[in-house]
Amino acid sequence: MPKRTARPGRIACLFAAASLLAAPAVAASPAGDPAACVPIRLSNVGWTDAEAVTSVAATLFDALGYAPQTPLLPLVMTYMAMRDRRVDAFLSNWQPMGSTPIAPFLADGSVERLAVNLSGAHYTLAVPEFVWQAGLRDYRDIAKWGPRLGYMIFGLEAGNDGNALVLDMIRKDQFHLGRFRLVESSEQGMLSQVDRSIQSHRPIVFLAWEPHPMNLRFALHYLTGGDDVFGPDGKTTVNTVIRRGYRTDCPNAARLLAQIRFTIPDENGMMLAIQQDHTPPLQVARQWLRDHPDAWRAWLDGVTTRDGAPALAAVRAHLSLPPAN
Known part of the structure; x- marks a missing residue:
């Protein structure tokens, strides 16, 4: 996404995010991923596309028992927080336009590209x-x-x-x-x-x-x-990036992050609802997930809930959808 400053009225959220990032991880029972993987921390840089895709991921992780947090952080602070292991993942690394801010963090290995989540x-x-x-x-x-x-x-x-x-x-x-x-x-x-x-x-x-x-x-x-x-x-692509070691530390969560894929119409529609209709991003994400189960079912291949239960059943229940056939 083209670099922009956070929208008016969000400065207070930056201070709230600082305390959020300092909070200790919530204890979790051992199973799909270790206790240190809860909560999962997904940076939100405040762009409308970032709000949409981060909210979709957060809704899925909530359904899977990962207690997601989505701190609002400027772009460079996002990568710094990932370097310091205070943020786990970021779903809005635009390439090639976003090459400069991320370059030093890729070079020192503190951040790695996990997958392309949007092409075209x-x-x-x-x-x-x-x-x-x-x-x-x-x-x-x-x-x-x-x-x-x-x-x-x-x-x-x-x-x-x-x-x-x-x-x-x-x-x-x-x-x-x-x-x-x-x-x-x-x-x-x-x-x-x-x-x-x-x-x-x-x-x-x-x-x-x-x-x-x-x-x-x-x-x-x-x-x-x-x-x-x-x-x-x-033409550009948008990448999901993760902090150093996250794939090894939290393989179940990393697998879901690696399999998330969006389309241009998906994101245009969600962004329109956020910007024009002023619908809260989490509400938009939940509705999109309810309306497009075929779009995200494959994202859950090989993924479980945090405690090892089937992911698809958990997500459908979380979204108040009937059990899959």
């Missing part, structure tokens, strides 16, 4: 449908549209990874963008500008990514030709 994501520049149809389809087209775009590209908040790539293009006059300037804003501010531009039929180029509700809200197209900047077609 995007993060690159985009335009509305009417601009695409008018001919702005590739990075090489942007400069020709300069006057109509006001020589502006709309990005996110200062310091964002995507912003840095756009600024680097401008500095290097890559794609002849030297006359352009980046307009930095919050995510909501940028999307409001996109909405106004579409309503008034004014061309705009902006940072966009998928999964995100903007892909349902707007008819948009991702530009081609930016492979040297954002990677091939701006």
